[in-house]
Amino acid sequence: MIELTWPDLLAAQQPRWPDEQALAAAVNELKQMPPLVFAGECDKLTEQLGQASRGEAFVLTGGDCAETFAANTADSIRARLKTVLQMSAVLTYAASLPVVKMGRVAGQYFKPRSKATETRDGLELPSYLGDAVNALEFSAESRQPDPQRLVRAYHASGVALNLIRAFTQGGYADLHQVHTWNRDFVRDSVAGQRYEQMAGEIDRALGFMRACGAVPEEFARVDFYAAHEALSLVYEQALTRIDSRTGNPYDVSGHFLWVGERTRGLDGAHVNFAATIANPVGVKVGPTASPEEIQDVVERINPLRIPGRISLITRMGAGRITETLPGLVQKIDASGHPVVWVCDPMHGNTYEAASGYKTRLFDDVIGEVQGFFDVHRRLGTIPGGIHVELTGDDVTECVGGTEGVSADGLGVRYETACDPRLNREQSLELAFLVADMLLKR
Numbered sequence: 001m002i003e004l005t006w007p008d009l010l011a012a013q014q015p016r017w018p019d020e021q022a023l024a025a026a027v028n029e030l031k032q033m034p035p036l037v038f039a040g041e042c043d044k045l046t047e048q049l050g051q052a053s054r055g056e057a058f059v060l061t062g063g064d065c066a067e068t069f070a071a072n073t074a075d076s077i078r079a080r081l082k083t084v085l086q087m088s089a090v091l092t093y094a095a096s097l098p099v100v101k102m103g104r105v106a107g108q109y110f111k112p113r114s115k116a117t118e119t120r121d122g123l124e125l126p127s128y129l130g131d132a133v134n135a136l137e138f139s140a141e142s143r144q145p146d147p148q149r150l151v152r153a154y155h156a157s158g159v160a161l162n163l164i165r166a167f168t169q170g171g172y173a174d175l176h177q178v179h180t181w182n183r184d185f186v187r188d189s190v191a192g193q194r195y196e197q198m199a200g201e202i203d204r205a206l207g208f209m210r211a212c213g214a215v216p217e218e219f220a221r222v223d224f225y226a227a228h229e230a231l232s233l234v235y236e237q238a239l240t241r242i243d244s245r246t247g248n249p250y251d252v253s254g255h256f257l258w259v260g261e262r263t264r265g266l267d268g269a270h271v272n273f274a275a276t277i278a279n280p281v282g283v284k285v286g287p288t289a290s291p292e293e294i295q296d297v298v299e300r301i302n303p304l305r306i307p308g309r310i311s312l313i314t315r316m317g318a319g320r321i322t323e324t325l326p327g328l329v330q331k332i333d334a335s336g337h338p339v340v341w342v343c344d345p346m347h348g349n350t351y352e353a354a355s356g357y358k359t360r361l362f363d364d365v366i367g368e369v370q371g372f373f374d375v376h377r378r379l380g381t382i383p384g385g386i387h388v389e390l391t392g393d394d395v396t397e398c399v400g401g402t403e404g405v406s407a408d409g410l411g412v413r414y415e416t417a418c419d420p421r422l423n424r425e426q427s428l429e430l431a432f433l434v435a436d437m438l439l440k441r
């Protein structure tokens with residue numbers, strides 16, 4: 001077993017908890033809680049991610065930038081799940097590839113920030129750090145970190161995961177429901193119509209199989225995994241348990257944990273925490289990372305070179321990806337490390353619109369994914385998946401798409417607690433475009 005050395009290392013992006021005793025009490029409470037996920041499920045995910053590293057599957061991760069307690073409702077969770085299921089149906093059907101489905105859900109309550117404080121009208125307060133730490137509302141009281149929020153985040157995650165398990169195991173995710181997922185959706189939107197047509201084809205294929213006497217088990221249930229950024233190490237450590245079967249430590253707060261762009265330093269606590277847990281993990285990689293430092297991080301986290309154990313989630317920006325990605329891919333490829341290459345086309349493309357809203361252009365999102373596929377095709381390496389911020393609702397947070405959210409219209413329904421998300425229509429449109437790229441891969 002790997003020695004747990006990381007608690008002595010410097011952890012970036014940690015809140016300043018005002019009351020050490022209250023923090024210790026919350027952490028103790030978390031230590032008593034049952035696991036949210038099981039080691040066996042994490043191992044299964046690692047195996048499926050291993051398939052993605054070889055091009056035998058494709059990873060789709062989607063969900064909020066920051067989950068909130070207020071939006072942890074049945075309607076909101078179902079809408080997000082439905083969006084990912086629809087996208088997955090498009091990718092699976094069009095590209096004939098199994099899709100590994102993950103949500104930024106049931107634990108995505110922690111946010112790293114570029115600035116520690118936020119100033120409005122001369123008042124400077126701590127930045128919003130996610131609902132597990134403080135509240136979004138701009139007041140001194142709301143922005144004060146409260147450790148009981150860690151406990152609340154655990155319970156909220158359990159509630160979300162319970163609903164997701166019920167939906168995905170209890171018939172809602174059955175492929176025969178492929179039309180139902182679209183029922184309340186703008187069928188007259190271009191992507192919605194295209195989806196209906198495809199769902200009709202899937203239905204006919206299912207009918208044919210049924211008539212032949214084949215009703216595979218696999219159609220009734222889907223694996224859906226919970227992913228979040230492992231940012232708060234007190235939270236993640238409190239939920240790390242030794243698996244009695246293997247003797248290995250698993251972080252049971254979620255199936256897949258990733259280390260963010262701001263905390264991926266080789267000698268930082270986050271990377272070394274990730275190295276100690278047996279879950280599959282991700283590392284975000286931005287345009288300023290050097291291929292050498294990322295190779296060292298990969299080596300530190302996955303010295304045994306287990307396929308699927310580590311995903312490199314690149315977020316370069318549409319304008320820079322063809323210049324920054326090739327060197328990184330070549331370096332890692334030459335090292336022989338079996339990583340999953342995942343494209344996050346969101347975080348390198350954020351800007352502030354004239355109206356003051358933080359936004360992203362749908363065209364930049366598509367541009368980065370296209371650049372990602374182009375680079376991998378040129379190098380003969382495998383584009384293994386995408387990681388996007390989306391919601392199942394009809395929000396107006398990203399500009400563009402066929403139905404055209406305009407820069408002027410951002411205020412109509414701008415609800416995110418952090419970064420702008422693709423709405424359902426934009427998400428589906430993205431899925432169709434990625435399916436085409438996968439076919440030409």
Ligand code: PEP
Pocket residue numbers: 065112259260261262284285315347419
């Ligand atoms: C995120 O995924 O919300 C995030 C903060 O990403 P990054 O670490 O890549 O900036």
Ligand code: CO
Pocket residue numbers: 065066347389418419
């Ligand atoms: Co984000």
